[in-house]
Amino acid sequence: MIDWKFDQMPEYKANNYVLVIFDSCRYDTWLAAEPKTFKKLGEIEQRWSYASWTAPSHYNLLMGLLPHESPKNIYASEYYKKGFLKFNERLGQQDIEFKSFVPQLFLPGFLQKKLGYRTHAMMSLPVLNPRTIINTNFDTFRLMDSHNDMRAMLKEMTFPEDKPSFYILNVGETHYPYALPDEPRGEWPRVSGVHGVFKHLDDHMVGGKLVEQEEKFFDQNKLNQLKDRQIEAVRYLDGVVEELFDLVPENTYITITADHGELFGEEGYFGHGPIQHNKVFEVPFVEGKLR
Numbered sequence: 001m002i003d004w005k006f007d008q009m010p011e012y013k014a015n016n017y018v019l020v021i022f023d024s025c026r027y028d029t030w031l032a033a034e035p036k037t038f039k040k041l042g043e044i045e046q047r048w049s050y051a052s053w054t055a056p057s058h059y060n061l062l063m064g065l066l067p068h069e070s071p072k073n074i075y076a077s078e079y080y081k082k083g084f085l086k087f088n089e090r091l092g093q094q095d096i097e098f099k100s101f102v103p104q105l106f107l108p109g110f111l112q113k114k115l116g117y118r119t120h121a122m123m124s125l126p127v128l129n130p131r132t133i134i135n136t137n138f139d140t141f142r143l144m145d146s147h148n149d150m151r152a153m154l155k156e157m158t159f160p161e162d163k164p165s166f167y168i169l170n171v172g173e174t175h176y177p178y179a180l181p182d183e184p185r186g187e188w189p190r191v192s193g194v195h196g197v198f199k200h201l202d203d204h205m206v207g208g209k210l211v212e213q214e215e216k217f218f219d220q221n222k223l224n225q226l227k228d229r230q231i232e233a234v235r236y237l238d239g240v241v242e243e244l245f246d247l248v249p250e251n252t253y254i255t256i257t258a259d260h261g262e263l264f265g266e267e268g269y270f271g272h273g274p275i276q277h278n279k280v281f282e283v284p285f286v287e288g289k290l291r
């Protein structure tokens, strides 16, 4: 007797997985921008980053631990286990669990070595350059020529059918100075009068407390303008993400989130990094499959 059900079973196909990180993007910035595209993936969630700046946050993301929900009355180990089960949905698998990632505990290694993915990183921020330890188990790993051009990443994305693909995109338009790709460098805003870690703003190491004796330099109007620029950047990225949605094949799962938030003068803080503040950990989160 012919087992017609078996004959008609669709061929198994793993999902491509695209993890998009809007660097420094605050949750409330995202909401204020009222983006249309992102919600096609699912409900926009308020989540929490495990770290306050780029490098440790990306390490954590690449361990497979995406921003958390700050759940109460649960052991961390139980929450992690539950979180790893979500990779079954993301990757179109059935038997992934926390121990699948053991002992390396690194998502690109798991994808490349155990599931046969092609793994790619396109990074905007220099602290994620290819010489760093984060460049492990990637087929390609690029620090992009421009720190603020997500569209340039899309031009290089391919999804050959022989193997599923994984991409992590670290997107810099939402990072200080919140500049869009077509804005001339000479017109980027400057935060004047800042000292110490602020001297490294252009090195993309942003954050710290504006000390009282330098209060004369503390210009809240300027910081409000910077916040508005981040909102504008999210509006712009809404359009670029639509292009990403058009580009990816049918079986692609996409997560969009941020590596940490940003401070715009609240309680004397600007930026991120050496800051203990709610807004530096609060991040937006959305994920799903379009079709």
Ligand SMILES: [Zn+2]
Pocket: 023, 024, 053, 054, 055, 259, 260
């Ligand atoms: Zn960052």
